[in-house]
Amino acid sequence: MQAIQxxxxxxxxxxxxxxxxxxxxxxxxxxxxxxxxxxxxxxxALRGATLGIRAGEFVAIxxxxxxxxxxxxxxxxxxxxxxxxTYILDGQDVxxxxxxxxxxxxxxxxxxxxxxxxxxxxxxALENVELPMLYAGVSGAQRHERAMxxxxxxxxxxxxxxxxxxxxxxxxxxxxxxxALVNDPALILADEPTxxxxxxxxxxxxxxxxxxxxERGITLVLVTHEPDIAQYAGRIVVFKDGKIRKDYPVxxxxxxxxxxxxxxxxEADEEDD
Amino acid sequence: MxxxxxIRVAFRALQRNKMRAALTMLGxxxxxxAVVAMVSIGQGAQATVQAQIDSIGTNLLFVSAxxxxxxxxxxxxxxxxxxxxTVEDLDAIKREVPSVSMVTPAVNARGQLVAGNMNWNTSIxxxxxxxPEVRKWxxxxxxFFTDSDVRTAAxxxxxxxxxxxxxxxxxxxxxxxxxxxxxxxxxxxxxxRKGQDAQGRDQDDVAFTPYTTAQKKILGSPRLQIAYVSAVxxxxxxxxxxxxxxxxxxxxxxNSNDPDDFTVRNMSDIAEAANQTNSTMTMLLAxxxxxxxxxxxxxxxxxxxxxxxxxxxxxxxxxxxGARSSAVRSQFLIESIVLSVTGGLFGILLGVASSLAIPKLxxxxxxxxxxxxxxxxxFSVMVGIFFGYYPARKAAAxxxxxxxRYE
Numbered sequence: 001m002q003a004i005q006x007x008x009x010x011x012x013x014x015x016x017x018x019x020x021x022x023x024x025x026x027x028x029x030x031x032x033x034x035x036x037x038x039x040x041x042x043x044x045a046l047r048g049a050t051l052g053i054r055a056g057e058f059v060a061i062x063x064x065x066x067x068x069x070x071x072x073x074x075x076x077x078x079x080x081x082x083x084x085x086t087y088i089l090d091g092q093d094v095x096x097x098x099x100x101x102x103x104x105x106x107x108x109x110x111x112x113x114x115x116x117x118x119x120x121x122x123x124x125a126l127e128n129v130e131l132p133m134l135y136a137g138v139s140g141a142q143r144h145e146r147a148m149x150x151x152x153x154x155x156x157x158x159x160x161x162x163x164x165x166x167x168x169x170x171x172x173x174x175x176x177x178x179x180a181l182v183n184d185p186a187l188i189l190a191d192e193p194t195x196x197x198x199x200x201x202x203x204x205x206x207x208x209x210x211x212x213x214x215e216r217g218i219t220l221v222l223v224t225h226e227p228d229i230a231q232y233a234g235r236i237v238v239f240k241d242g243k244i245r246k247d248y249p250v251x252x253x254x255x256x257x258x259x260x261x262x263x264x265x266x267e268a269d270e271e272d273d
Numbered sequence: 274m275x276x277x278x279x280i281r282v283a284f285r286a287l288q289r290n291k292m293r294a295a296l297t298m299l300g301x302x303x304x305x306x307a308v309v310a311m312v313s314i315g316q317g318a319q320a321t322v323q324a325q326i327d328s329i330g331t332n333l334l335f336v337s338a339x340x341x342x343x344x345x346x347x348x349x350x351x352x353x354x355x356x357x358x359t360v361e362d363l364d365a366i367k368r369e370v371p372s373v374s375m376v377t378p379a380v381n382a383r384g385q386l387v388a389g390n391m392n393w394n395t396s397i398x399x400x401x402x403x404x405p406e407v408r409k410w411x412x413x414x415x416x417f418f419t420d421s422d423v424r425t426a427a428x429x430x431x432x433x434x435x436x437x438x439x440x441x442x443x444x445x446x447x448x449x450x451x452x453x454x455x456x457x458x459x460x461x462x463x464x465x466r467k468g469q470d471a472q473g474r475d476q477d478d479v480a481f482t483p484y485t486t487a488q489k490k491i492l493g494s495p496r497l498q499i500a501y502v503s504a505v506x507x508x509x510x511x512x513x514x515x516x517x518x519x520x521x522x523x524x525x526x527x528n529s530n531d532p533d534d535f536t537v538r539n540m541s542d543i544a545e546a547a548n549q550t551n552s553t554m555t556m557l558l559a560x561x562x563x564x565x566x567x568x569x570x571x572x573x574x575x576x577x578x579x580x581x582x583x584x585x586x587x588x589x590x591x592x593x594x595g596a597r598s599s600a601v602r603s604q605f606l607i608e609s610i611v612l613s614v615t616g617g618l619f620g621i622l623l624g625v626a627s628s629l630a631i632p633k634l635x636x637x638x639x640x641x642x643x644x645x646x647x648x649x650x651x652f653s654v655m656v657g658i659f660f661g662y663y664p665a666r667k668a669a670a671x672x673x674x675x676x677x678r679y680e
Contacts, residue, residue, distance in 0.1 A: 107595025
């Protein structure tokens with residue numbers, strides 16, 4: 001596992017293009033169709049998408065609006081069910097699960113990061129991060145400990161008691177990442193995570209994603225319409241008209257940590273918010 | 274997710290909007306405190322009546338002249354037009370009914386009492402020497418008049434405390450002279466203070482004189498309006514009532530199909546009637562207060578519905594990170610129950626406080642009812658569940674994707 005990651009890191013072109021049998025697929029979408037009925041009109045959002053994502057991969061999903069990328073994200077995130085086709089997540093067929101079963105899958109296997117941060121207002125960072133564990137049935141003492149660790153992992157140690165309105169956008173997004181991490185999911189799903197952030201803060205958030213992906217081997221699926229943000233991923237999947245148009249490994253993958261070193265330090269201003 | 278955590282989450286959510294939570298609770302607070310206070314007032318009145326009835330004694334019977342209802346026309350008891358109760362009737366009752374122990378007539382007259390330069394208009398009751406025993410009301414100072422006073426129609430008076438206060442202003446009334454219709458009467462006794470009755474009338478504003486004196490020297494008529502009769506025991510009351518009725522019908526030579534020309538009532542009938550009136554009043558008050566509780570419940574539903582709409586995104590987030598529909602439903606339901614129960618508890622405090630304050634401020638007796646307290650707690654939980662269920666179901670039915678997208 002470690003060795004494979006070393007290889008893919010050293011030579012990103014291998015990832016996504018070559019089948020590596022030792023690494024099991026975390027996500028296996030097989031000929032997924034999704035049709036919405038709006039009044040009398042049938043809208044075909046997905047028309048047979050097939051996609052495999054292996055453990056430890058960092059995949060960016062791109063596409064214009066209406067291309068099916070949001071629908072794919074909802075299906076991958078078990079927020080929605082495919083009309084046709086099978087979806088195997090972490091070895092389990094989740095395409096036919098009920099609403100409650102999908103809630104349990106989300107609770108244990110998926111971490112979400114959204115464009116609008118989606119933190120609970122007037123609630124401390126710590127409590128926001130504890131929330132998924134509350135629904136997963138983790139005991140009180142453990143909740144606290146894991147939330148503290150998770151916040152520390154995204155560089156927010158000491159900010160636990162701050163409410164979202166006392167945090168900058170970048171910090172809020174980091175709280176959201178900590179929340180996504182805290183149940184130790186098989187997959188983190190980030191939907192336009194940098195959409196509301198300035199370019200420097202975007203790089204900071206991408207640095208956290210890259211670090212989590214490299215150091216912890218967390219599988220990341222990033223939905224974005226910004227090509228330069230997609231360059232931080234190891235593999236890009238492009239949707240068009242409900243189908244996968246392109247699926248290729250990223251050449252010259254950007255390294256957020258490196259870029260941060262070269263950017264002027266403005267962290268101090270942000271911390272004063 | 275276990276119940277304890279859901280309750281924690283619900284409390285947290287309410288804490289985030291304290292002002293709104295407090296205002297929502299206000300409806301329930303007012304409703305519950307109104308129910309508790311109203312029932313306390315009603316029960317207080319009932320208890321007062323009961324205490325009075327107990328002090329009079331349940332073995333007391335009233336015999337009054339005239340029928341309560343003759344040929345569909347109600348003629349009031351003691352009607353001035355009826356002459357159907359005589360001293361001889363009472364003597365016969367005392368003599369011939371074994372279950373009767375004591376009898377006293379009561380001749381009602383109003384008159385001006387004059388003592389020195391003071392005067393006082395009051396009720397003068399002509400009674401027998403057995404009155405204090407029959408009515409369980411003793412003299413405080415001096416003595417009640419005797420049977421020889423009754424025989425001789427002596428001009429003696431026993432006065433209530435109100436008269437003693439108003440005519441003699443602190444001086445000892447015993448041995449003093451009071452003039453009634455220009456005849457001098459000697460004060461021989463003062464009754465124990467009795468206070469107000471359940472209707473708020475001053476029971477101490479009364480003077481007693483032998484009934485013979487009242488008939489001959491004040492009214493100038495041998496009419497009797499009413500008599501108080503004591504049965505030998507509370508159990509004998511009903512028998513006594515039967516026997517008196519039989520005896521009086523015989524004496525008045527009534528045919529079997531003639532209606533009674535007198536009325537015999539016992540204390541428990543009167544007590545029952547009084548209790549019924551009071552219960553009806555209490556129920557009415559509680560119902561009116563209950564309406565405000567219902568309005569409070571609707572207030573909760575209203576706010577919960579607003580809250581569900583306003584927090585659509587929050588619901589979406591909770592669902593996305595793994596909350597089942599049932600957890601969301603429980604959260605909103607418990608928020609609603611927490612609102613109504615907290616409101617209910619504050620309402621009880623306020624209701625008990627006002628029940629304690631009302632006797633001091635308004636002079637009405639109150640009796641805090643445990644049943645009203647327990648009842649309003651149960652009712653507020655039910656209000657919470659009933660009015661919280663629909664908004665909670667609405668929240669749980671939301672689709673996480675739509676909810677997350679909601680602006």
